Amino acid sequence: MARHDHHDHGGADLKSAARDRLTESGEQWTGMREAVFDALAGFDRPASAYDIAEAVSKAQDRRVAANSVYRILDLFVGANLARRVESANAYVANNHPGCLHDCIFLICDTCGQAKHIDDDSISNGVRKAAEKSGFAPTRPVIEVRGTCEDCAEA
Incomplete structure (x- = not known):
């Protein structure tokens, strides 16, 4: 990508x-x-x-x-x-349905909010690591669990 x-x-x-x-x-x-x-x-x-x-x-x-x-x-x-x-x-x-790309979700364990971010360097790194292992990735799923900024401040 x-x-x-x-x-x-x-x-x-x-x-x-x-x-x-x-x-x-x-x-x-x-x-x-x-x-x-x-x-x-x-x-x-x-x-x-x-x-x-x-x-x-x-x-x-x-x-x-x-x-x-x-x-x-x-x-x-x-x-x-x-x-x-x-x-x-x-x-x-998807707030940008005309743009096809891998995405990363940041999911708050406290409030359940999920923020979608795009970072091609991360998703490309995952794709390359998979390919290096002989795997043909079609749709990387990257989800990071933690605490959002709002819940961290509360």
Whole structure:
């Protein structure tokens, strides 16, 4: 992965960028996919499929099953609209869906917040170490657990 810069999207701009990215990948932006994306983007920390299903259920005043949400989240991860925080089995909206790259999560053990950072030198180092060991990496997952700045100051 080369050094890159990208624009972080937010609010309606993020939804528009996500919709554009999904349709560019040949998928449809349906009402249910929009509802799941809205719910996901509305969380301030990683959300499980059950959290998202509950939020969509409340917004639509009807029960939405978590297994339906899982299928949509898998599609979103594949299309780069969302990132999966592996250790928490939770998801976050990708603020720059048009930029494909490895990412690093800094996860606070106190409040659960996950901060996404990009550092190609670290992810490239992981890729090179894997290749040196005869392994062909497809998607490095780097998660660092600890205490965020806000919780450290409290």
